[in-house]
Amino acid sequence: MTHITALYPRLVVEGADAALDFYTRAFGGTVTERYTGPDGRVVHAMVEAGPARFAVKDAGDGDPAPTGDGVPVIMSLDVSDADAVAERMLGAGATVIFPIADRGYGDYGGRLRDPFGHQWLIAQRIENLTPEQVQERVG
Template identity: 55%
Template sequence: MADIFQITPKLVVGDGAAALAFYTEALGATVEESYTIDGRIVHAALTVGELRFELKDAGDGDPAPTKGLHPPVLMSLGVTDADAVTDRLLAAGATVVYPVADQEYGARGGRVADPFGHHWMVSAPLESLSPDEVQARLDAMS
């Protein structure tokens, strides 16, 4: 599938700032990106060596893990055509959580739930924005 270029796990946490500090200290992670709305982290990307993972604060339908239960993980799927990949996921049995649309942060994307309950965020870049431009657009949304 040449139109898929990455799969990135996204952890949902109860305290994003504390999680960034923990992963930085415990794993030597580097915070590559971190964006907030009203003080909540809505997206952060970290790297450990050549590996990348993402995290966000709980909210917007994404619960943080409850101790003793299975933790929620969002899969972030970078693609060249969000509509085509989402259509394939839907045809295979996924359901729409958020429809594909042009997003303020410079991407076209949406979210589907697979038949097993995992959520897949499908996103294709529309424009190249600096981190400051992304944050300014998110600030304008709140």
Template identity: 55%
Template sequence: MTVEQLHPRLVVSDADAAISFYAAAFGAELLERYTDGSGRVVHALLRAGPAVWAVKDADDVDQAPTGAGAVILALYVDDPDAVAAAMVTGGGRVVFEVADHSYGDRAGRIADPYGHVWMVAARNEELDPEQIQQRTATAYP
């Protein structure tokens, strides 16, 4: 078996608004968009750089999250501060401010207006796995 692609499918309350939000916040490009007979988005595929994800409107089978979900989407970018600011401008909510972390990343968490939490980050220090483990154990005893 060969895995060809893995991407998240985000269920949201308003897919077209989410597509606009992700375009403004991440520079996402809409690759595909399909609707059912009532115009509800059943699948939209987005890309920002090498990252690919799908969005769909909630329905009776797939429910949109009502709070912070169990999945945190990690998005590595060149400027996490700018991306976090764009997300907040678009209606996102800061969960954790963007800051430098001992494990070598500058990162923060932003909840988008549709209930999904994004960790926006950039690597700001090259560390080997042993250094990351030592620093993490010290920072989070």
């Protein structure tokens, strides 16, 4: 049986570092992870505020920041078997945005769109890396 191990939103913004500053000050949070791509833009940062946690990233790579009434949030679903969850989602009507694959930074997963337009980042941890190793592989 496949187990869900975590679920958290990924907030897509223009200016992730300014957003991280805002969220830590506004919510008394702490940035526990922060990784950048070769261009220096934030590709993933995790904020913890009390028992809540959420990710923040700069727009790009197919992820738009909110404009007008748009609310781009990517649900990140950590699971014990990414293939099984993706298979069930596809069988229920989801479509593939990024196929399930080894992502090189310790996760095996991909991204699917549900029939209602929401994006789901499905991830299965396959390698435990230090933050420095993740940054090296991402950047």
